Amino acid sequence: MNRRLFLALSVLVLAGCASKGTPIEDGGVGFDSSVMMTGDTGVRAIPDANLAACTTSNAEVMEGFAPIDIIYIVDSSGSMSNEAERVQENMNAFSTALGTLDLDYRVVMITTSSFVSVPPPLGGSDRYMLIDRPVNSSESLQALLDEFPTYSSFLRRSAITHFVVVTDDESSLPADSFLTQMRINLMRNFTFHAVASEMGPTSFTNPDGACQTSTGFPPEGAASPGLEYYALARTTGGLTFSICTPAEEWAGLFTNLTAAIAIPRALPCRYAVPPAPGEMSLDPFRVNVVYTSGAGVEQVLPYVGGTPGTEPDCSAGGWYYENADAAVVLICPNSCTAIETDMTGRIEIAFGCATLLI
Numbered sequence: 001m002n003r004r005l006f007l008a009l010s011v012l013v014l015a016g017c018a019s020k021g022t023p024i025e026d027g028g029v030g031f032d033s034s035v036m037m038t039g040d041t042g043v044r045a046i047p048d049a050n051l052a053a054c055t056t057s058n059a060e061v062m063e064g065f066a067p068i069d070i071i072y073i074v075d076s077s078g079s080m081s082n083e084a085e086r087v088q089e090n091m092n093a094f095s096t097a098l099g100t101l102d103l104d105y106r107v108v109m110i111t112t113s114s115f116v117s118v119p120p121p122l123g124g125s126d127r128y129m130l131i132d133r134p135v136n137s138s139e140s141l142q143a144l145l146d147e148f149p150t151y152s153s154f155l156r157r158s159a160i161t162h163f164v165v166v167t168d169d170e171s172s173l174p175a176d177s178f179l180t181q182m183r184i185n186l187m188r189n190f191t192f193h194a195v196a197s198e199m200g201p202t203s204f205t206n207p208d209g210a211c212q213t214s215t216g217f218p219p220e221g222a223a224s225p226g227l228e229y230y231a232l233a234r235t236t237g238g239l240t241f242s243i244c245t246p247a248e249e250w251a252g253l254f255t256n257l258t259a260a261i262a263i264p265r266a267l268p269c270r271y272a273v274p275p276a277p278g279e280m281s282l283d284p285f286r287v288n289v290v291y292t293s294g295a296g297v298e299q300v301l302p303y304v305g306g307t308p309g310t311e312p313d314c315s316a317g318g319w320y321y322e323n324a325d326a327a328v329v330l331i332c333p334n335s336c337t338a339i340e341t342d343m344t345g346r347i348e349i350a351f352g353c354a355t356l357l358i
Helices: 078-100 140-146 148-154 175-186 227-236 247-261 333-340
Strands: 008-013 043-045 053-060 068-074 105-111 128-132 160-166 191-196 240-242 270-272 287-292 298-301 319-321 328-331 346-351
Touching: 068 078, 068 140, 078 105, 078 160, 078 247, 105 148, 128 148, 140 148, 140 160, 140 175, 140 227, 148 175, 175 227, 191 227, 191 247, 227 240, 240 247, 287 328, 287 333, 328 333
Parallel strands: 008 346, 068 105, 068 160, 105 128, 160 191, 191 240
Antiparallel strands: 008 053, 043 053, 270 328, 287 298, 287 346, 319 328
């Protein structure tokens, strides 16, 4: 577990102190960036604020493992019927393997229901979403983008996201176009895995060099090498598998895929909001997240989530509440990256001052 799991969060509590200077009005920039520690007493002096001082109490960063969201898309063209059957046969073993590690996972499947019909216990469970639509031989990447509004609400903002494409053809959408747009959609990185054709030797009957499963004329095998899919896997650190893998070896293929996906990872930048002490009640809009770098530069991160629990706009960085109860703070990925690499910085959560909004 990295050192951030042991960082303390300071909670500023309103104290019965004499009025001094200009009051902080609701809706303004409530946390004064010139707040200073006064020795080791745990007392903060807040210049030009309504309160002369506040007391502090500590809480620890929340521990736990990030949930995992996996989005499968299976080419439903006629040449893929055998491969679709192998996907269907292996899905429950795949989900069982994830469950044995006590990981919180969800699976999205995009293809026609007549092509891949996952039986219980995964099929029909609240962990599984089927998007029933044809997936033409060259449109897997485009279909993942087109269907994003349908499955986005099923994904978790704090999840590690994996895509798995199963196809015997090439993508009509370039890998870099998909990568750019999906990162914008998710507001985070992801890992892409390809079950497609590798590039093989070319011949008169196989001018593109697609993989082949047997000899004959014309030879059986993939329609085209999935070079765009393989490029995505390389770029995102995913796995590649040949669509021409013999039927009896597909169980091993899924075992390797499970091993790559089912890696418990600590939730980054996730903080419990401590209960308000004394007679105070929690006001979600009088909370601030303050990052002080190892060099001593203090920054109040803006709140980007709207009503607690709603989808945030993390493009500019900041923080938001994980759920509507405002019990957990999550820091946006790009802000989190800077914090996690600062080994001597600290994060504080401040109560009692109007929230800084983006």
